[in-house]
């Protein structure tokens with residue numbers, strides 16, 4: 185079996201005396217998609233932010249397997265090293281594409297500048313790559329010089345995904361990537377994400393309150409309530425036969441998924 189790409193132990197975040205998330209433990213393996221589900225306020229975003237270093241834990245560790253093969257504690261490393269990971273190995277897809285895109289520059293530049301950030305310099309190659317990615321995420325390549333501000337919500341989200349994946353990250357964090365979109369747009373986007381994740385063998389941690397999204401994308405699920413993980417396991421197992429009363433409540437609140 186592969187070695188984990190991320191290992192999380194006893195991760196706890198407090199806001200003053202208030203618990204954001206408590207004693208979270210899991211290993212994430214290459215190519216695995218982990219869904220974090222739970223109602224609003226259950227600690228999903230707190231956990232996601234602690235995983236990629238934006239939030240400092242009160243205790244516990246998050247270790248990440250670098251390309252060199254070692255496991256580095258991401259809270260012990262310096263900010264420059266974390267930023268480098270964010271530019272190269274990691275990607276972050278925000279719920280609101282405006283938080284992950286630069287609206288003042290063209291769609292092509294949104295993709296191209298990530299490549300420049302990892303050292304690409306040849307304009308023609310950068311542009312060709314950007315155009316290729318627009319095709320991959322089903323955006324009309326004639327729109328390459330348009331500002332994302334002129335795109336629909338679904339197009340903006342697809343552009344954000346292209347901008348994130350162009351540098352071939354190994355680990356992608358997603359925060360409600362289909363939230364706020366129409367159901368039909370959501371379905372197409374989910375399909376695209378599922379295809380890209382499988383094709384590129386990405387490891388993904390995805391936060392969602394939508395169990396249908398979790399069912400479609402994730403191999404494994406973690407159910408959170410009041411900052412604690414109340415159940416974790418294979419997605420199908422949890423959704424078909426939830427053991428914890430809170431998971432049972434979540435699942436029964438969905439009529440059909």
Ligand SMILES: Nc1ncnc2c1ncn2[C@@H]1O[C@H](COP(=O)(O)OP(=O)(O)OP(=O)(O)O)[C@@H](O)[C@H]1O
Nearest residue numbers: 199202203204223224225226227228229230231393
């Ligand atoms: N900056 C903060 N300061 C104080 N408390 C916070 C802060 N951010 C979150 N919390 C609290 O921590 C708990 C977990 O919040 P969090 O945002 O992680 O939940 P969530 O599951 O992501 O919710 P949502 O789905 O609504 O985004 C909540 O009780 C919330 O009020």
